[in-house]
Amino acid sequence: MPSIRGQVADIFNRRIYAATVFFEDGKIVSINPVAKDAAGTGHYIIPGFTDAHVHIESSMLVPAEFARLAVVHGTVSTISDPHEIANVCGLQGVAFMIENGNTVPFKFNFGAPSCVPATIFETAGAVIDANDTKKLLLRDDIKYLSEMMNFPGVLCKDEEVMKKIAAAHTLNKPIDGHAPGVRGEKAIQYINAGISTDHECFTAEEALDKLQAGMKILIREGSAAKNFEALIGLLHDYPDMIMFCSDDKHPDSLVAGHINQLCARAVAKGMDVFNVLRAACVNPVLHYKTGTGLMRPGDAADFIVVKDLKNFEAVQTYIDGELVAENGKSLISSPEPGIINNFLCSKKMEGDFTADWNNEKSITVIEALDGQLITNKLNWPPKVINRKITSDIENDILKIVVVNRYHHAPIAKAFIKNFGLKLGAIASSVAHDSHNIVAVGVDDKSICKAVNLVIEKKGGISCVSNDAEMVLGLPVAGLMSNENGYRVAAAYTAIDAMAKSLGSHLSAPFMTLSFMALLVIPHVKLSDKGLFDGDEFTLTPSPSPPSVERGAAP
């Protein structure tokens, strides 16, 4: 029978002891204590890590490839919301993720997306209604109802929303929340609807409010949102109600590390190591009933060997008793390429991107903020040339466009501050939540070129300057690559550097770009249907609104 010897972490009893772990057929058979200084007890054996909330799609990798990279860092499972692909490909997209994930030894625990489409003010690729949601929740491999972003819908008891929540309750599956900044009575109402987690807190006060109302709090530290520093202190008093998650994890940062990094940072801040391991390993497994092993006899043999309980560097990762990573190398093979997509628009012409000037003295300008999903609303005099509003490079007011990727339709145009490009353009078909094509640039020629590069690849991110151009194709739903994850990370790093070389001082220009069409976060965004005021929650006049031209748009 295979066995492994080391300092075993028994998180439930808060102790560490030298032992030999015997395992067979994917399960731990027994854990037999040995003398503390017996040979082979130098390393620690602990349960593998769980990312308690992650959109796999943000890694730009298909699930199997995500797993291949994540196991290197000791991650053995995730709670995965396939919200992005669901907005593009609907139920088929969810099925693709599950099937792709099933090809590798890794525990994905997908949820049923609750808000597809996110709003009625944009064109998504699919609708998942309450009946679809119920169908999904009936599946054994769908573990929960994922982040209920429609917070007003919950409070006003919207019929569809209530049906989805009821389906989850009936099936005894947890419901994830998403209620940034919600406090007091409204928070209580939201929680009382049976929503049991939140990963959107950005202050300790808000998190404490929710914890005290019985909600579990996911401390999020990903490529986009970074709340670790603000929230980690809560672990001391609420060790059973805290989990760690990344939410959005870009390929370059997945190569660098995962939940292991959060453990190391928490311990370095003086957090009790058993509390840290509860958040990183135990709490998500118990909350979502994932069945991931937790180092007890009879548990699945999901464990990792780490050199110490400071850096949590994974020497070995086991899933169901199979060694899947060792010394920084993944032992999982790259998956066979598989394609699913919903990308039907054809190439654009430069003239499609002009913004007519209708004698406006001032236009609404989106102010992007570095590292934030929220934007500000500015008013600014337009720069007009030949009765067209153009990018005003000197004042860093650049044209932003959203191109419907699902069918041929007029292009939405507006202007945005803080992208900083001095020439060229960047474009992306990763554009939350509907994943149309969003682009920012200094002139229509560059914008058109960048958009067309994305269209040629049927999805991707692109960067165009005068002489150089680069595109990272994401042909899987326009969100993910089929290539080796390390290569995708290298390409992402390269295109990120190129965008910065064009003048952008944003810390992650493509990430910021991807949130400029995310209507559910205020204050002003651009959808394929036009400029959207998040405070009024409605479309608002924009320069050169997308009129119905060329007889398109059903």
Added chain:
Amino acid sequence: MPSIRGQVADIFNRRIYAATVFFEDGKIVSINPVAKDAAGTGHYIIPGFTDAHVHIESSMLVPAEFARLAVVHGTVSTISDPHEIANVCGLQGVAFMIENGNTVPFKFNFGAPSCVPATIFETAGAVIDANDTKKLLLRDDIKYLSEMMNFPGVLCKDEEVMKKIAAAHTLNKPIDGHAPGVRGEKAIQYINAGISTDHECFTAEEALDKLQAGMKILIREGSAAKNFEALIGLLHDYPDMIMFCSDDKHPDSLVAGHINQLCARAVAKGMDVFNVLRAACVNPVLHYKTGTGLMRPGDAADFIVVKDLKNFEAVQTYIDGELVAENGKSLISSPEPGIINNFLCSKKMEGDFTADWNNEKSITVIEALDGQLITNKLNWPPKVINRKITSDIENDILKIVVVNRYHHAPIAKAFIKNFGLKLGAIASSVAHDSHNIVAVGVDDKSICKAVNLVIEKKGGISCVSNDAEMVLGLPVAGLMSNENGYRVAAAYTAIDAMAKSLGSHLSAPFMTLSFMALLVIPHVKLSDKGLFDGDEFTLTPSPSPPSVERGAAP
């Protein structure tokens, strides 16, 4: 009258003294000693640096943009061989370089290329014969006859070669050598023909031979060849006969530093600082009679202010009395874009790249060596699929092609070891010396795509994987960009990283690629006319030789 105060380096008298330097109308008027501890004497004032041999084209920047970046490092002049553009655009190319260089305050000192084309076994874009050479040498702004690579032509007194040499002698302009590894009697003969420098030595012994025969030695440390460590010791005994040069300096390394770095390394190795400054500032100016200022009254006011004589970090750079760089910022404006090119081939199809199998049991394979221009000749059994020879990824034997860029012609194909790509392809129109398009890849589809990206841009470097692609266009002669040099450097860094992410372990895959068509360096290379044996100095059978198809090639 403008003046500047500091510790002035008087290299000729090997002393440093506190002084005020007065300058006017681009010249130093007087240098007046002051008390050693007078205000403002903390920094050192020394002559600017000269790169004694550089092909500006290798920076991928036009001369004015090269200058804009170089002055930041204290470089005020170069000895520039426009050999690359001459092979593409002939005399017009040389004129372009001179005119472009004249738009900025910088001293380029161009030479007349001596070997265009380099051999008769390849298709270049132009011929510069002895009459053309003479015409060039008659110009005041052509300072020398540049590297005479046709070493056998010199020894056997080839008529054209002798005419070129005679023209330089008549006009009292120096002749640069290029005689790697040549020793003994042959070296004497070569030197006796009146060739006065060599920048190709890679051992101290060889350099010593040449120094003792009266030749001046340029210690070369660039992106391609790195001879500094081997040769710097010679500076001790031959301080008047040594210069520093880069030869080929890629954009990323030009951003990092220039001759200043070699000074710092030489001083760190214990070399006398005045000897170092002779090599870096004085010797090239005297040898090539460039008229660059050397810190004497009456000299051009070309000087730099450095913090110390250890790191040679330039605080200020002056050329003809004009402040052109300060604290790491260039004060030279980017030039207006200008285009000259010779790029006439049209896009290729995948089928153009197939290599037929003619029952060969073994094929000649080029073995590329990291960091070297030289290659080895291997024999290897071909990998055959459907009677076509294909890349053998497992054994790292990949297809290499050379595509004539000057007119439509059949494609030369061969196989090469050590590029290491596991997928995709890379291509470049920087391909010494004729600058056709050279590409290496794992399959014809990727190779075709990479080549066509270069063709679309009328020159450039490209990298293609399954999902991603990148091209850095070099529309100026297919060698240089019109963009901001820092952006070009960033793009070059990005595409280099992308090539490495496809599996190449070469330290600079595009640089190695650019030398695979350089016939004058043994042992086996590929020209647009086929596989070339550098030892026999003739074409040699290759798989699927480029027969005259599709009625092309004049």
